[in-house]
Amino acid sequence: MEPLLINIRKDSLISVLQLVLKVVSPNNLLPVLAGINIEVHPTEIVFTTSNTSMTIQYRLSQDSHSLIIHRTGGIVVPARYFIEVIRRLNEGLITFEIKQGLILTIISGSSQIRLQGIDPDEFPSIKKEYHxxxxxxxxxxxxxxxxxxxxxxxxxxxxxxxxxxxxxxxxxxxLTLIATDGIRLASRTIxxxxxxxxxxxxxxxxxxxxxxxxxxxxxxxxxxxxxxxxxxxxxxxxxxxxxxLIDGIFPSILNIIPQSYISEVLLESKSLLRAMECVSVLAGDSIIKIATTTSTLALFSQTADIGDIQNEVPLIEMEGEDFNISLNGKLLVDLLRSIESEKVRLRFTGKLSPIVLIPEHACSSTLFLITPVRTHN
Structure with a gap:
């Protein structure tokens, strides 16, 4: 083990730790993955963490104001104790030193902490970009x-x-991103x-x-x-x-997206989201009924022995015939919360066919689908 010695500002270190600690789990079966791999090179420090599914690496370059490197070296320190100790130290420069073995000494003002580390050779190396x-x-x-x-x-x-x-x-x-849980689907091309x-x-x-x-x-x-x-x-x-990456074949969506529609309404996105959130409060099994009238989209839900809620959203435009359908309100609310445009088009493609949601934006290539729920009435 090299006799590492550095001085680093607390605020710079905290900023790095807040990023790399995202994937650290204290309950990892491999003790080395409950730690932070710290590699000190002549001109930079490399901080690496991993949980086998994700690896995060941050490179902090030497700077006379926030980082001074005296001697290179490396060690894996237990993340949980390391961050808690650092947070409680005084502002300003902190000294890290390894004099011998796998003991990291941390000095700040009158505080001195010694942490038992792990050999960095045991930490999984980040792969090179071959092929x-x-x-x-x-x-x-x-x-x-x-x-x-x-x-x-x-x-x-x-x-x-x-x-x-x-x-x-x-x-x-x-690049087209697509996700589906079998009930709803989201797609966007950029x-x-x-x-x-x-x-x-x-x-x-x-x-x-x-x-x-x-x-x-x-x-x-x-x-x-x-x-x-x-x-x-x-x-x-x-x-x-x-x-x-996930190993497997993602289902084809070519036959899932409706190519035509019976009716289309244009709505104000925030108004629709607020109304949906309100109606969802009393949606038994999360089921919400929606129906068009002359100038509004009517929403209705009920829970047996508790009560019911009815709400309406004004239509900006409507094309086609009136329709009514039942949907999982919770899943629809999740989709509406991710819509970033002021208006959204809702397309009815058939009683048992998916409802299509398209954000109203000139440059938008975003599309959402949600499958209706069969009800007795």
Whole structure:
């Protein structure tokens, strides 16, 4: 073990730890994965954490104000105790030193803490990008928005593992994200930049994508996405995130999306969401009935022995005939919360066919489906 010695500002360290600790679980069966791998190089420190499904790596460059590197080295420290100790130290510079063995000494003012570490050679190494399948860049704000809109439709049940993922289908500079839980579906197509001209289709765990979207802080920056082996890598500035892929074939949606509709209404998105949230309060088994009248979309729900709720949303436009249908209100509310446009088009395609939701936006390629619920009346 090299005799590591550095000085680092507390605020800089806390900022890094808040990112990399996202994937650390104190209950991991492998003790080394309950830790943070700290590698000190001549000009930077690399912090790495992993839970086998995701790996986060952050590179902090030497800076006379926030980081001074005296001697290189490395150690894996227990994340839980490390962050709790750091939070309680005084502001300003903190000294980290390894004099011998696997003991990290932390000094701040009159405080001195010694933490037993683990040999960094036991920490799984981050893979090199050999045999790239595809490589492209996306604006962070666009990527986060797309993940939020699509991943909501992925399944949380492990009964069909492929449905817990989001399909990334890259072809001819365009990337289509699709997710479905068998009842609802979300899809969005976006344009990518600086591409490696290879088509590819991968399946990424939706839960990992949620965490990745939270880690992308600067909306004006771009993220490079690279596929290789059985992994996908997201890189933006000093941050690198690897995720495993789901093995399996994502169901084709070509025959699921209705190509025609019987009726279409245009509604104000926030008004529809508020009305749906209100009606959902008394929705027994989450079932909500919706029906069109001359100028409104009427919503109704009830719970036996408790009561019922009726609400109405004004129609901005309507085309086609009146309709009525029953839906799972909770699932529809989740979709409506991810809509970012002021208006939404709702298309009725048949009593037993999916309802189609399309955000009203000139540049939008977002589409949501939700399957109706059969009722006795």
């Amino acid at each position: 790239c399948g595809a490589k492209y860049r996306i604006n962070n704000a666009l990527l986060k928005s797309t993940i939020r809109q699509v991943a909501i439709a992925a399944s949380s049940s492990e009964a069909r593992p492929v449905l817990t993922g989001v399909s990334f289908d890259y072809n001819n500079d365009y 344009y990518t930049e600086n591409n490696w001209n290879k088509s590819t289709k991968i399946l990424i765990p939706a839960q990992n994508l949620y965490e990745i979207s939270k880690l992308l802080k600067n909306d004006d920056d771009t993220t490079e996405i690279v596929t290789f082996a059985n992994q996908v890598r997201f890189t933006t500035n000093e941050l690198k995130i690897d995720s495993v």
